[in-house]
Amino acid sequence: MAVETLKTFDRVFKSLVPNPAGCKIGSNRLRVNYNRFPEDLEEFLIAFREDVNECSIDALVGIGQPTQRARVLIEGDKTGKLDSVKNLAELIEANAAFSCKSCREIGDAAIALERPADVRLLHLDESFLQLCPALERERLHIFSVSAITRQQRAKQAQAPQPRTTPEG
């Protein structure tokens, strides 16, 4: 049941979210035969760790010569300080063939770069607060359960303690 829901989500999600970068690691899909469920899950995880050479994401970022949109991120005052963008700048500068190992290092920047103009990105990570506006892409920040719990604890710590006053 949970796997079916996951597969449906994955199928619907894939149809809604285009993957113009064509990252091979990012396009891995879970295929499950219920008679060998643990093995299939393990294969799925192993596929993510596999290093794929010559990932087609290089056309999106512009190896050796950054694309105009990649340059916006690299040269931006705020975006240029983000780890994913710093990694992106180093990889473009290195001018070497892109592998999916590199894709993992530029994750947030690549996600922002491949968003089409008609898609609003729903995100947890705060880096998209800078990345999306720099690329003129709509975004909506949602919070994880742990982030909400942290905020509530911080509010409780700051809340004034109730005063004790004498009766009458």
Ligand SMILES: [Zn+2]
């Ligand atoms: Zn890749």
